[in-house]
Structure formats: C-alpha cells, structure tokens
Amino acid sequence: MTRIFLLSVLLSSAAVAQPSTPTPIVFADARTSTSSYAGLYATDGGMIEVRPGTSGITLIAHGAPVAARLTGLSSSDTHTDAHAAALLDAWVTGDLEAVVTSVRSERQFESAESFARYRSALVRGHGDAIAASVVGTFDSIYGGQVTLVQLLFDRGSEWASLVWDENDELVTMTRGLSPVVVGTAEPTSRDTFTGTGTDTGTGTEVRFERGQDGRVETIRVDDRFVAIR
Structure with a gap:
C-alpha cells in the first residue's frame, strides 16, 4: 500500500516537473x-x-514623409528604382524629352506639357533644381506601383511621385504621394x-x-x- 502510494506521488511529481511547451500564437480568424x-x-x-x-x-x-520613414518594412523594386533614378537625372537638368519618352506613345504630347508646367512651377517657387533621389517604389492601394522621390532645389525640397502603369511605363509625375x-x-x-x-x-x-x-x-x-x- 505504501509502495503504491509513493509510486503515485513520484509519478505526479515527475509530471509536474516536465518543462512546458510554449503555446504558439494561433488566430482562428x-x-x-x-x-x-x-x-x-x-x-x-x-x-x-x-x-x-x-x-x-x-x-x-x-x-510621403511617413512612407520614407518606413522603407525598412518593404523591399523596393530595384529595376524600377534604377529607371526612376535615370529619369530624375534628366529631369534635374531640364531634359524633359528624355522623361517623356518613358510615357506610353499616345500620352506623350499631353505629358510633355504637364511635365513642363510642373517643373516650371517648382523652379519658380524654389529656384533651380540641384539634385533628386529615389526613396523607394511601393504598391499603390489604387493599383500599380509608385516611386517616391525627393527633389532638391536652391531653396528647399519637395516630395514627388512617379506613377507607373501595369506595363511599367510612366504615367505621370506628381507632387506628394498617394497612399501606398x-x-x-x-x-x-x-x-x-x-x-x-x-x-x-x-x-x-x-x-x-x-x-x-x-x-x-x-x-x-x-x-x-x-x-x-
């Protein structure tokens, strides 16, 4: 009787002493x-x-400032980033023709006028363009991709976006950034x-x-x- 009792106590103690297995985080929904x-x-x-x-x-x-601070969460499209960087180099020097050639052919005439107006307005407000840098390319919540860039001028800087279509052709360049x-x-x-x-x-x-x-x-x-x- 005593042996049976002692054996029962030992088995119970061993069961309690067993290391517990961490419970994984499981969300049913x-x-x-x-x-x-x-x-x-x-x-x-x-x-x-x-x-x-x-x-x-x-x-x-x-x-744009929020996206720029959270680039570590996403992996940018290096091919699109490189394409955007080349277009920015041309944009800074005023070679808008090189930028327009990246737009789908049927949109190029309209885009040329739009790009010229946009650049002129920025130069009037901030002085000559000095440099530009690519922050990263993100998926837009409206579809397609958007490359966030920063434009530097004699007097200050501006955030801008290069918007791409499903064929990776440039749609437009616009101020700020849509949700990404x-x-x-x-x-x-x-x-x-x-x-x-x-x-x-x-x-x-x-x-x-x-x-x-x-x-x-x-x-x-x-x-x-x-x-x-």
Missing part, C-alpha cells in the same frame, strides 16, 4: 483577431493606416507583430500599446517610428 488594431494613427508628416490581413496586418502610409502599402506583419505575441514578406522587412518589430482602458492607442515600428490613434 486573423481578420477578426486583428480588428482592434485597425484604423488610422497620426504622426509627423501624415498617418499610418492598419488594415486586418489574411494572416496578420497590412500597413499603409498616408503621406509599406509592409505586412504577422502576430508573434499579444500586441506584437513581426514584418514579413520582404527581405528587408522580415524581423522588423511592430508593437501596439494600450491605454488604461485597454484600447489600442499607439503603434511603434522598431522604436524608430511612433504614431498615435
């Missing part, structure tokens, strides 16, 4: 589980929008996500913080970017 994070968060230069995705969240930048997807992230723990889907974005931490009432109030991206709901 990712869209529903991430809905509390959805919405717009304000920061300097614009906003970041969080949308529930099929397995996590999608991050959308509203405003800057990255996606999957849950790793409560209120914490990790960037996925790109070489540069993988591993980037996206963390949400809650207020005293338990509601999500803040989003942080690797502690270098903060936005408030």
Whole structure:
C-alpha cells in the first residue's frame, strides 16, 4: 500500500516537473483577431493606416514623409528604382524629352506639357533644381506601383511621385504621394507583430500599446517610428 502510494506521488511529481511547451500564437480568424488594431494613427508628416490581413496586418502610409520613414518594412523594386533614378537625372537638368519618352506613345504630347508646367512651377517657387533621389517604389492601394522621390532645389525640397502603369511605363509625375502599402506583419505575441514578406522587412518589430482602458492607442515600428490613434 505504501509502495503504491509513493509510486503515485513520484509519478505526479515527475509530471509536474516536465518543462512546458510554449503555446504558439494561433488566430482562428486573423481578420477578426486583428480588428482592434485597425484604423488610422497620426504622426509627423501624415498617418499610418492598419488594415486586418489574411494572416496578420497590412500597413499603409498616408503621406510621403511617413512612407520614407518606413522603407525598412518593404523591399523596393530595384529595376524600377534604377529607371526612376535615370529619369530624375534628366529631369534635374531640364531634359524633359528624355522623361517623356518613358510615357506610353499616345500620352506623350499631353505629358510633355504637364511635365513642363510642373517643373516650371517648382523652379519658380524654389529656384533651380540641384539634385533628386529615389526613396523607394511601393504598391499603390489604387493599383500599380509608385516611386517616391525627393527633389532638391536652391531653396528647399519637395516630395514627388512617379506613377507607373501595369506595363511599367510612366504615367505621370506628381507632387506628394498617394497612399501606398509599406509592409505586412504577422502576430508573434499579444500586441506584437513581426514584418514579413520582404527581405528587408522580415524581423522588423511592430508593437501596439494600450491605454488604461485597454484600447489600442499607439503603434511603434522598431522604436524608430511612433504614431498615435
């Protein structure tokens, strides 16, 4: 009787002593589980929008300064970036003909006039163009790709966008930036996500913080970017 009792105690102790296996984060319905994070968060230069995705969240930048600060979440199209850089070199020197040749043939006449007006307006306001740089190419929420660029002048700078069609031909060059997807992230723990889907974005931490009432109030991206709901 005593032996049976001791054996039972030993087996119970061994079971308790077994190391526990961490429970993985499993969302039965990712869209529903991430809905509390959805919405717009304000920061300097614009906003970041969080949308529930099929397995996590999608991050959308509203405003050029916001997209520029979140390039680490996405992997830019190097071919399109190189094409954009070449066009910018021509734009800075005033060689708009070289820029127009990248537009679909039936749009070139109209585009030539549009590009000339746009450049003239910028030069009148900021002085001569000095340089231009490519920030990155993103997927637009309206379809196609958009390359964000920064134009430097004698007096200040401007954000601008090169908009491409489905055949990678230039559609237009315009001021500012329409909303673009800057990255996606999957849950790793409560209120914490990790960037996925790109070489540069993988591993980037996206963390949400809650207020005293338990509601999500803040989003942080690797502690270098903060936005408030």
